[in-house]
Amino acid sequence: MTVSPAAGRLWLPYAQMQTAPAPLVARWTDGARIGLEDGRVLIDGIASWWTACHGYNHPHIRAAVSAQLERMPHVMLGGLVHEPALRLAERLSALLPGDLGRVFFAESGSVSVEVAIKMAVQYWLNRGQRGRTKLIAFRGGYHGDTLATMAVCDPEEGMHSLFSGVLPQHHIVDLPCDPASEAALDALLAERRGEVAAILAEPLVQGAGGMVFHDEAVLRSLRRLADRHGVLLILDEIFTGFGRTGTMFACEAAGIVPDIVTLSKALTGGTMALSAAVAREAVFEAFLSDDPMRALMHGPTFMGNPLACAAANASLDLFELEDRLAQVAAIGDQLRAELEPCRALPGVRDVRVRGAIGVVQLDRFPALTPLKQALAAEGVWVRPFRDVVYLTPCFTIGESEVSVLTGAIRRVLRSAF
Numbered sequence: 001m002t003v004s005p006a007a008g009r010l011w012l013p014y015a016q017m018q019t020a021p022a023p024l025v026a027r028w029t030d031g032a033r034i035g036l037e038d039g040r041v042l043i044d045g046i047a048s049w050w051t052a053c054h055g056y057n058h059p060h061i062r063a064a065v066s067a068q069l070e071r072m073p074h075v076m077l078g079g080l081v082h083e084p085a086l087r088l089a090e091r092l093s094a095l096l097p098g099d100l101g102r103v104f105f106a107e108s109g110s111v112s113v114e115v116a117i118k119m120a121v122q123y124w125l126n127r128g129q130r131g132r133t134k135l136i137a138f139r140g141g142y143h144g145d146t147l148a149t150m151a152v153c154d155p156e157e158g159m160h161s162l163f164s165g166v167l168p169q170h171h172i173v174d175l176p177c178d179p180a181s182e183a184a185l186d187a188l189l190a191e192r193r194g195e196v197a198a199i200l201a202e203p204l205v206q207g208a209g210g211m212v213f214h215d216e217a218v219l220r221s222l223r224r225l226a227d228r229h230g231v232l233l234i235l236d237e238i239f240t241g242f243g244r245t246g247t248m249f250a251c252e253a254a255g256i257v258p259d260i261v262t263l264s265k266a267l268t269g270g271t272m273a274l275s276a277a278v279a280r281e282a283v284f285e286a287f288l289s290d291d292p293m294r295a296l297m298h299g300p301t302f303m304g305n306p307l308a309c310a311a312a313n314a315s316l317d318l319f320e321l322e323d324r325l326a327q328v329a330a331i332g333d334q335l336r337a338e339l340e341p342c343r344a345l346p347g348v349r350d351v352r353v354r355g356a357i358g359v360v361q362l363d364r365f366p367a368l369t370p371l372k373q374a375l376a377a378e379g380v381w382v383r384p385f386r387d388v389v390y391l392t393p394c395f396t397i398g399e400s401e402v403s404v405l406t407g408a409i410r411r412v413l414r415s416a417f
C-alpha cells in the first residue's frame with residue numbers, strides 16, 4: 001500500500017489516498033495567487049471553495065483579526081456575548097431581506113444547515129404539530145457532508161445507497177423548473193404536508209452538486225408552494241451568499257424572503273470558520289415560552305468565535321467600502337466572453353455564467369487527474385469535478401488574471417479531447 005509522502009500523516013478530503021496524486025504544498029497566498037513550496041505561483045480560479053471573495057490576505061481583514069487576537073481570541077457564547085458577534089448579527093439582519101434577523105452562529109456550513117433543519121422541525125413541535133419531520137430537497141442539491149445534510153443532498157452526491165440505514169429518509173425531488181415538476185411538487189405537498197417541516201433549496205445555483213443554474217421564477221414558485229401548503233422554506237445561501245451570483249444574496253434577485261437562510265463560505269471573506277442560520281421573526285417567536293424544553297437546544301463550542309466574527313465584520317466593511325457587486329458583474333462579462341469559445345470545442349456540452357461563476361460542462365465525466373495536472377501545469381489552480389470545469393475567482397481578481405484562467409481552460413480542453 002502506498003500513499004503519497006507529500007500528504008504526510010494527513011487524511012485528505014474527497015481523496016482516494018492510495019491513488020491520489022501528490023498534493024501540492026502551499027506556502028503563501030496573496031490576492032488571487034497561491035505560492036507553492038517548490039517556487040511556482042498559481043493563479044487561483046476557485047478562491048478556496050469560493051470563500052476568499054476579497055482575495056487572500058486582505059490587509060483590512062488581517063488587521064481586524066490581529067486586533068481581536070490581542071483583545072480576546074475566544075470566549076464561549078453560552079451566557080456571554082461580545083461586541084464582534086453582536087455587531088455581526090446586527091449587520092447581517094440589516095443586510096438580509098425582510099425580517100430575517102435572528103442569527104444563530106455555528107462554525108461550518110453543514111452544521112448551520114443541521115441547525116436550520118432542527119429549527120424547522122422544532123418550530124412545528126413548539127406549535128403543537130407532531131410528525132412534521134420530513135424535508136423536501138432537490139436532485140442535484142448539496143448541503144454538506146455530515147449525516148443529516150447528506151440525507152438532503154442529491155441521492156448520488158449524498159451516497160444514500162452506500163449509507164442506507166444511517167441516513168434519515170426525506171423527499172428528494174426535481175426542482176420545479178417546468179410546469180410538470182411544479183405540479184408534481186404541488187401534489188406531493190398536498191398529500192404529505194402533515195409530515196413535511198420545510199422545503200430546502202440552494203437558490204439560483206446548485207453548487208457542489210454540479211454548478212447547475214435555475215432562474216428566479218423557480219424560487220418564487222418554491223415560496224408560493226411553501227405558503228400554499230403551510231411549510232417553511234429554507235434557502236441554503238452558503239455558496240450563493242455575499243455577492244457570488246450578482247446580488248448580495250441570491251433570494252434578493254427573486255424578491256422572496258425564505259423563513260430560514262444559511263450562510264458560511266464567504267461570510268468571513270474566506271479567512272475563518274464561521275456559519276450562521278438566520279431565522280425570521282415568526283420562526284424565532286415559536287421558540288419563546290416559559291417552557292425550557294421549547295428552547296433551541298444547540299450550541300457548537302466555537303459558535304460565534306470572536307476572531308471569526310471580527311473577520312466577518314471586516315469582510316462586510318469591504319462590501320461597503322468597495323463596489324464588489326460591480327466587480328462581480330465585470331467578472332461575469334469577462335467570463336462570458338472568454339469561456340464562450342469553449343462551446344465550439346469537441347467534448348463540451350454547455351458554457352454558462354451567472355454572477356462571478358463560470359462553468360464549462362463536458363459531455364462526459366473525464367479522467368480528472370490528468371485534467372487537474374494539465375491545468376496546474378498552465379499555472380492555474382482550477383479543480384474540475386464530475387463533468388464540470390468551473391471558475392469562482394475572488395471578486396478582486398485582475399482582468400489579466402481572469403484571462404490567464406480562461407486561456408488555460410481553453411487550451412487544456414482543446415488538447416484534452
Ligand SMILES: *Cc1c(COP(=O)(O)O)cnc(C)c1O
Pocket residue numbers: 108109110111113142143144145202207208236237238239240264265
Ligand atoms: C459548502 C457548502 C455547504 C457545506 O459547508 P461546510 O462548511 O463544508 O460544512 C453547504 N451548503 C452549500 C450550498 C455549500 O456550498
